[in-house]
Amino acid sequence: MxxxxxxxxxxxxxxxxxxxxxxxxxxxxxxxxxxxxxxxxxxxxxxxxxxxxxxxxxxxxxxxxxxxxxxxxxxxxxxxxxxxxxxxxxxxxxxxxxxxxxxxxxxxxxxxxxxxxxxxxxxxRRFDPSYQEAKRMVISQELGDILYMRGYGIDPFKNLKSFVNYAGSNDSGGIFLDMTIHDIDLVRWIVGKEPVEVYAVGNSLAAPELQKMGEFETGVANLRFDNDMVATLVAGRTAAHGNHVEFEIMGSKGWIRVGQEASPYYTTLFTDKGIVRPCMQSFPERFSEAxxxxxxxxxxxxxxxxxxxxxxxVEDGRAASKIARACQESAKHHHIVKL
Amino acid sequence: MxxxxxxxxxxxxxxxxxxxxxxxxxxxxxxxxxxxxxxxxxxxxxxxxxxxxxxxxxxxxxxxxxxxxxxxxxxxxxxxxxxxxxxxxxxxxxxxxxxxxxxxxxxxxxxxxxxxxxxxxxxxRRFDPSYQEAKRMVISQELGDILYMRGYGIDPFKNLKSFVNYAGSNDSGGIFLDMTIHDIDLVRWIVGKEPVEVYAVGNSLAAPELQKMGEFETGVANLRFDNDMVATLVAGRTAAHGNHVEFEIMGSKGWIRVGQEASPYYTTLFTDKGIVRPCMQSFPERFSEAxxxxxxxxxxxxxxxxxxxxxxxVEDGRAASKIARACQESAKHHHIVKL
Amino acid sequence: MxxxxxxxxxxxxxxxxxxxxxxxxxxxxxxxxxxxxxxxxxxxxxxxxxxxxxxxxxxxxxxxxxxxxxxxxxxxxxxxxxxxxxxxxxxxxxxxxxxxxxxxxxxxxxxxxxxxxxxxxxxxRRFDPSYQEAKRMVISQELGDILYMRGYGIDPFKNLKSFVNYAGSNDSGGIFLDMTIHDIDLVRWIVGKEPVEVYAVGNSLAAPELQKMGEFETGVANLRFDNDMVATLVAGRTAAHGNHVEFEIMGSKGWIRVGQEASPYYTTLFTDKGIVRPCMQSFPERFSEAxxxxxxxxxxxxxxxxxxxxxxxVEDGRAASKIARACQESAKHHHIVKL
Amino acid sequence: MxxxxxxxxxxxxxxxxxxxxxxxxxxxxxxxxxxxxxxxxxxxxxxxxxxxxxxxxxxxxxxxxxxxxxxxxxxxxxxxxxxxxxxxxxxxxxxxxxxxxxxxxxxxxxxxxxxxxxxxxxxxRRFDPSYQEAKRMVISQELGDILYMRGYGIDPFKNLKSFVNYAGSNDSGGIFLDMTIHDIDLVRWIVGKEPVEVYAVGNSLAAPELQKMGEFETGVANLRFDNDMVATLVAGRTAAHGNHVEFEIMGSKGWIRVGQEASPYYTTLFTDKGIVRPCMQSFPERFSEAxxxxxxxxxxxxxxxxxxxxxxxVEDGRAASKIARACQESAKHHHIVKL
Missing domain, CATH: 3.40.50.720 (NAD(P)-binding Rossmann-like Domain)
Known part of the structure; x- marks a missing residue:
């Protein structure tokens, strides 16, 4: 070589x-x-x-x-x-x-x-061992029939201001194309099927200035598949505790939840604040190995x-983009978009 | 007295x-x-x-x-x-x-x-201290702006058969009226507002016999409020691990998650199965105090x-029933139902 | 009746x-x-x-x-x-x-x-379902050979001052008789055997005024049994996070840990402090059912x-008292006390 | 370079x-x-x-x-x-x-x-970020006065047989020198002080054949420092769930616990076995980065x-070895060894 x-x-x-x-x-x-x-x-x-x-x-x-x-x-x-x-x-x-x-x-x-x-x-994320384990469990049918999936990708609140500045002079493509797309890709990759319709909603309750720029600060997308399995994907920019990336697969034989309490260390603190697990603060930290x-x-x-x-x-990229854009359209017009 | x-x-x-x-x-x-x-x-x-x-x-x-x-x-x-x-x-x-x-x-x-x-x-559930704490945090604005809510109410898989038998000779009203209604009530109670539309999907992938009875075994409902806050409520009958009742409020200053790992005891087991927390097996056990x-x-x-x-x-009961029935209609016809 | x-x-x-x-x-x-x-x-x-x-x-x-x-x-x-x-x-x-x-x-x-x-x-504590589950697992041999046990009983730091006042005018009997005795009883109850010697140490590093009263604020007792199984029991009065009562049994087939994160609610908070589980604040709260x-x-x-x-x-009471007093003596004189 | x-x-x-x-x-x-x-x-x-x-x-x-x-x-x-x-x-x-x-x-x-x-x-272990965070918190006094420390280092049960074979023809130095020494080093490194006496006990309840070789399969060491702070260090070879390395520092302002549930992935499984976190299976996996x-x-x-x-x-190595050997002597003769 x-x-x-x-x-x-x-x-x-x-x-x-x-x-x-x-x-x-x-x-x-x-x-x-x-x-x-x-x-x-x-x-x-x-x-x-x-x-x-x-x-x-x-x-x-x-x-x-x-x-x-x-x-x-x-x-x-x-x-x-x-x-x-x-x-x-x-x-x-x-x-x-x-x-x-x-x-x-x-x-x-x-x-x-x-x-x-x-x-x-x-x-x-496809290269993260937790997601690979999730996919392995789906393929091996250890989770039984897949009934529902859920993805969260919420950026730290402390970065919201700098995003508002960025969005003021750049086109991020919108929250579904910019953020939700990671989970759209995961869902397609894990179940190996395409959604048939999307229903999405967006809001900017915590950062109303984003609304004026045509951006949502929080976006909720539902992808329906032809067997009526649904994936709910929530993206946002307001997690007070850090970078919250969570993914869940609900199967009839078991569920797998990835990253609900992803910690930078293996530490638990017992202090006057309660019993505390520190949280990852950035996606490069969460996904450094990936x-x-x-x-x-x-x-x-x-x-x-x-x-x-x-x-x-390339086909994965195209498909995910189309779904993300459909979410954007659904959220804008408050209607279902068929794919 | x-x-x-x-x-x-x-x-x-x-x-x-x-x-x-x-x-x-x-x-x-x-x-x-x-x-x-x-x-x-x-x-x-x-x-x-x-x-x-x-x-x-x-x-x-x-x-x-x-x-x-x-x-x-x-x-x-x-x-x-x-x-x-x-x-x-x-x-x-x-x-x-x-x-x-x-x-x-x-x-x-x-x-x-x-x-x-x-x-x-x-x-x-309104009488459960965890939900009361959640509501208190919303009202006191400790959680900031409420951006998204999520409810899970999944019955144990081991009870699925007996439900299929029951549903064969009784009208449960459907999963949204029978089960999701608990979370519909919680959402209304916590935010003090009414949803403006619902989008729901149901499937019976793990118990296809339910489909023939017009029942869904899993139901996903999205309630949209006029400020575009969304609540996703998932009900089902297939949790392998027990009775899984979870509720989450995502706010701009913090989130509260109720019941993600509700245990009958304060025990953790370290065995050849991994690190295991036992799970509640029934709703009367989970909500005995309530x-x-x-x-x-x-x-x-x-x-x-x-x-x-x-x-x-009485008005809470009526409102929740109307929303549940709208979910049922949405899931049946694959369209959005305005309220 | x-x-x-x-x-x-x-x-x-x-x-x-x-x-x-x-x-x-x-x-x-x-x-x-x-x-x-x-x-x-x-x-x-x-x-x-x-x-x-x-x-x-x-x-x-x-x-x-x-x-x-x-x-x-x-x-x-x-x-x-x-x-x-x-x-x-x-x-x-x-x-x-x-x-x-x-x-x-x-x-x-x-x-x-x-x-x-x-x-x-x-x-x-014998009436707490978590400890009963622990004992059941020992007796049924689900945990295999019992190799080591550990008990923590740490009162909230916020109560330290009032204890110092109390100890100024009352004889608590010392930390081993007053607090460790709960875990001494549990160990005897669970394994059904008597320790053959104790080695204990006490300090008052966080509340030196206690030392002058002949009190320890933290006490560490080791109970050795004739098969050389050891139980380490730690009592104290300085838990910043609340009332921390934890008990662990290490067996060759599995361990059980009771109460490592005992919560008053089934809530997890995600805030700028990290991922937080609230902690019990008092023993009457922790053991209300017991x-x-x-x-x-x-x-x-x-x-x-x-x-x-x-x-x-009555015999349980006498035996536990004797062991607690032996711990006190060991801690005072820095030697092993045979029983 | x-x-x-x-x-x-x-x-x-x-x-x-x-x-x-x-x-x-x-x-x-x-x-x-x-x-x-x-x-x-x-x-x-x-x-x-x-x-x-x-x-x-x-x-x-x-x-x-x-x-x-x-x-x-x-x-x-x-x-x-x-x-x-x-x-x-x-x-x-x-x-x-x-x-x-x-x-x-x-x-x-x-x-x-x-x-x-x-x-x-x-x-x-000194190069593991979790322990470095623990030491940082001690030095910065965020944990207040250090009252007690606890270390667990328990190898997987599944490796016990191969250790018995190894010990049959090699001198491991005994469990305190071979395993506990990691935690002895950590305690010295974190508090920057030397213990003044040790009290240790060993048993081979789960692998009696080790006893004949003069080996303990489980060893419990207590290190007392001149201010009567104690560190209890437990080493063993019988963790059913994997490689369990845990360390805890109890301070008057807070505790830090490292590694109580160290997982190879960020996954939680919800299955008919309960709510399960997979556990690390080997120390090279746990400490790969270190x-x-x-x-x-x-x-x-x-x-x-x-x-x-x-x-x-070199001085750290000598000091840790001396302490480990004192533990071995204490466990052999059932007496306290002064340092």
Whole structure:
């Protein structure tokens, strides 16, 4: 296995996290990085030796790359992916695929026209051992018939202000496309079926300023499947206690609940506040191992030429985006959307 | 305070439970009991000294009663209530008020025409200290803005067969009227508002024979309020681990989750099965104190002539029934029902 | 069964708690109460109709009693018990039996000379369903060989000051006799064997003023049995989070842990303090059902003339006292005490 | 920083685990490995490129090494360490330092004669974030006065048979030296003080064959400090549920409990067995990150020439060994051992 040359596009929190993981892998070289921010570029250069670029097309053209990692704002995903795929690169793209459904379709067409190139979408939860155990129990039928699923993905309240600022000048795609999409992907992945309709509601009771921007701060989506199994997926930005990511599968023989009290340590405190378990404060903390594992899977896929069987592929990205957009429509108009 | 004379109508599991509580109260006499089953009548007679009746009208006419407790099948609630109210009695009636909406309306009219008589509905969860703590936290605004609520009420799988038998010859009213109604009442009681629409789905994946009887074995109801707060209420009959009654309120300053791991003992086992908490096996076990407390409240209301402020009244019963029936309709026809 | 006439001696927190339980029982009459404090006597009179006495001998002589409940300070237990037994009464006596070992021996002799009278000691934990489940698992050998036991009994820190005041003018008997004795009794009851030696240590690091009074604020006792099984029993007065009573049995096939997170409600809070379970704040709250059950057992024993098989008898009281005193001696002199 | 050349002595479970960690570090080369077993040597060669040796002295003499990792049976630690130190190498040595106290003293003398060489002892728990958080809370006085500590280290029952086989032909040093020593080190590290006496008891109730070998299967040690704070440390080999490593600090302002329900996943199962949390099955699983972190610390210490401040040093190893041996003596003779 020869060295894989990689560049990264976007050096925000997640981009930097990916850069670090790539830099620590054997036989992988983070050759270059694109960002608009000088400080970020300097950091990536000093820490990882990545050559700085402020023009990502030039970076792709000049560097002799095997693959790129896209961690730019969502709206840029389609354009960059299409360019990179057409220039022969393997692509690891953060979720979601894009905001505009038409652009996503073009992306899909391009990617499918180059089946020998790897395209992997950043649904990292698939690489978390807890979710893998959940899926294993479903497939082995240890949980019996699956009757109901529930997903929570609630960001810490303390980050709400900075999201409001971000949303003021960026299009997040809305809460269903930005956040719920993780659980949409999990539900599809775990049950291996497509929902037939969605009913969603959104509110911004704790951050009314979001409403004016067309954003919901809390979104509740119900996905109905053809056998009338339902998945209720709640996304939000107001968990006082930290980063609350929980997932539950209710089966006739048993239930599995993932992450109801995910702790950074194995500690319990007994204090005048009660009996306290500390809570994870950020998704990179909760999913630190999964973020590493998804990139290892990508690198291995690139070097072997075979896509990873756990990883989300282009069709997964398209399907999840369509469902997320249907939720958005349902919540906006207060009606059921058939799929 | 002079002795209160009481009779009970229905001596099934819940009827017997109420009889026992009444019999242990000071200044209360369980004078008579109605049932169709001789064994039940004998038991009530030998244990509590209750005079047996096989005609409940005769019992009401002949005994000099202050109040009756109705624990007969739901379909009989309106007829008995109306008769008892018209005969001047105070009435404690099990939930739900009835199955037929028209009959329920007649019940409401009769009860309201006699404001000096106490009518109390058996929503015992209101008397559970955990729910009272939850409501207190909402009212005191310790939880901030209420963004989402979730209720689970799942009966033990081991009781599924006997329910299938029961449903074969009785009209339970459907899962939303029979089970979800507890959480419908809680949501109304806690937020003090009425939902504006419902979206519900039902399935019978684990007990397909129920489908043929027009019953769902699992029901998922979403109640939307005018501020777009949503409550998702899941009822079912297939919890492998026991009686799972859980309720959650998600607020912007904190969440409260009630009963996620309600245990009969304060024990944790460490065995080759893992780290195990035993689970409650029945609702009378989970709510034993609440069942006592609601009857104490009723007796006190009867003797003082003032309805208890926690207890569910006739309007609560009507409202909850209407919402439950809307859920039923939504699940049957796969559409949203406006309220 | 005719009515049982009872009097109570001592109306402190525990005395009042017993009085309330007795008053709510059918076929039992709380005829009289002894206390030095007028307010307490007035309360017992107005709430339960108990005739007030300031001389307990006079009360025993004048009232036609079947039984008395002794909830006076420990030092008075032997004298009162002996007097009551000699006057033909059944006796329910709070733990421990006494402070002075010689007085305890006299008590034992007197009680044993009247085998037809019931003597029951207030080890209420035996009546808690969690401990009964623990004992059941030991006896049924579900836990395999018992290798180690651990008991914690830590009072809330917020009560420390009032204990310091109390200890300033009363002889509590020391922490091992006052507190550890509950777990000493449990260990003997559960394994059905006697320890052969003890090694104990005490400190008053958080309340040095106790040291001057000859009291320990924290006491650690190790009981060794002849098969070298050990029980470590920790008592203290400084739990910041409330009343922490925990008990564990380590067996070769499994462990059972009782009360590690005993909660007053079935609630979990998710707040900016973390994930929080509220904790019991007092032992009457933790053992409310057990306190009721032990008195019911006593009343039933009195009326049937047969001692309850779960309840602690006079020999249990003597044995536990001897062990507790050995712990005290070990902690004082830093040596092992053989039994 | 130039590449560090390392060899490993011993390729059992722990040796292989260390080899893997070293092999994945940048700027570190696992040049050689010693083992008696051919299969182990082949594996180390094929996986890590380590040159195989069956004579560790020859390996030290022939390879140009910076450091060695000693994961051989305990009895060999002193001899190998002394040889390696005298040949100018940095040494990472598994715990405990040795079995014979005289040999340990020689080891200490040799190591202290070469202060410029790094000697690090494998007390990996110091590198676990939960214990670091515990120590932080003690030092910051968030827990108030420390009144009591408790450590459990119980190996899975399923490994008991293989330990009995091992103990038949090897000297483990006894349970206190082999297992309790981890918690002895933690107690010393956290409170920064030395115990003044120990009282220990051992039994082999679940594996009587161990008794004949002079081994205890369960060992309970009490360490008393000069302020009469006590630490109770329980080690054993019979946890039915897995690898149970728990540690608790009781302070006057709060307690911290580490690892009471350490889970391999963030999952809770609700099944007919109850509400179940899976448990860690092995110490390499529980401490996987700590094992990595201690070696990283060692490598950094070697390259920088400065010992890591968290890591256990030679004096820590000596002190812990002395305490462990005192426990062994106490348990053997049923007396207190003064230190």
């Amino acid at each position: 020869s060295t894989i040359n990689i560049a990264i596009i976007g050096l925000g929190r997640l981009g930097m996290c990916h850069a670090e993981h790539v830099a620590s892998m054997p036989k992988v070289k983070l050759k270059a990085a694109f960002a608009l921010d000088d400080e970020q570029l300097d950091l990536a250069h000093s820490r990882f030796g990545a050559k700085p670029y402020k023009d990502w097309r030039m970076m792709i053209n000049q560097e002799n790359l095997d693959a790129i990692i896209i961690a730019a704002p969502t709206a840029f995903h389609p354009e960059i992916t299409i360019y990179a795929i057409e220039h022969g690169l393997n692509v690891f793209c953060e979720k979601p695929m894009g905001i505009d459904m038409e652009e996503i379709e073009q992306m899909v067409t391009t990617i499918k026209s180059r089946p020998e190139q790897i395209f992997q979408l950043g649904f990292m 973020f590493k594992a998804e990139l290892q899977a990508f690198i291995y896929a690139v070097s072997s030429g075979k896509p990873n069987t756990v990883a989300a592929e | 002079s002795t209160i004379n009481i009779a009970i109508i229905g001596l099934g599991r819940l009827g017997m439970c109420h009889a026992e509580h009444v019999a242990s109260m000071p200044k209360v006499k369980l004078k008579a009991a109605f049932a169709l089953d001789d064994e039940q009548l004998d038991l009530a007679h030998s244990r509590f000294g209750a005079k047996p009746y096989k005609d409940w009208r005769m019992m009401i006419n002949q005994e000099n009663l202050d109040a009756i407790i109705i624990a007969a099948p739901t379909a009989f609630h309106p007829e008995i209530t109306i008769y008892a109210i018209e005969h001047g009695l105070n009435v404690f009636c099990e939930k739900p008020m009835g199955i037929d909406m028209e009959e329920i309306e007649q019940m409401v009219t009769t009860i309201k025409s006699r404001p000096e008589q106490i009518f109390q509905l058996g929503f015992m 069942f006592k407390a609601e009857l104490q409240a009723f007796i006190y209301a009867v003797s003082s002539g003032k309805p208890n402020t926690v207890a569910a009244e | 005719s009515t049982i006439n009872i009097a109570i001696i001592g109306l402190g927190r525990l005395g009042m708690c017993h009085a309330e339980h007795v008053a709510s029982m059918p076929k039992v009459k709380l005829k009289a109460a002894f206390a030095l404090d007028d307010e307490q006597l007035d309360l017992a009179h107005s709430r339960f109709g108990a005739k007030p006495y300031k001389d307990w001998r006079m009360m025993i002589n004048q009232e036609n009693l079947d039984a008395i409940i002794i909830a006076a300070p420990t030092a008075f237990h032997p004298e009162i018990t002996i007097y009551a037994i000699e006057h033909g009464l059944n006796v329910f006596c709070e733990k421990p039996m006494g402070i002075d070992m010689e007085e305890i021996e006299q008590m034992v002799t007197t009680i044993k000379s009247r085998p037809e009278q019931i003597f029951q000691l207030g080890f209420m 306190f009721k059950a032990e008195l019911q057992a006593f009343i039933y024993a009195v009326s049937s003339g047969k001692p309850n098989t779960v309840a602690a008898e | 130039s590449t560090i050349n390392i060899a490993i002595i011993g390729l059992g479970r722990l040796g292989m685990c260390h080899a893997e960690h070293v092999a994945s570090m940048p700027k570190v080369k696992l040049k050689a490995a010693f083992a008696l077993d051919d299969e182990q040597l082949d594996l180390a060669h094929s996986r890590f490129g380590a040159k195989p040796y069956k004579d560790w002295r020859m390996m030290i003499n022939q390879e140009n090494l910076d450091a060695i990792i000693i994961a051989a049976p305990t009895a060999f630690h002193p001899e190998i360490t002394i040889y390696a130190i005298e040949h100018g190498l940095n040494v990472f040595c598994e715990k405990p330092m040795g079995i014979d106290m005289e040999e340990i003293e020689q080891m200490v003398t040799t190591i202290k004669s070469r202060p410029e060489q790094i000697f690090q002892l494998g007390f990996m 094992f990595k972190a201690e070696l990283q610390a060692f490598i950094y210490a070697v390259s920088s020439g400065k010992p890591n401040t968290v890591a256990a040093e």
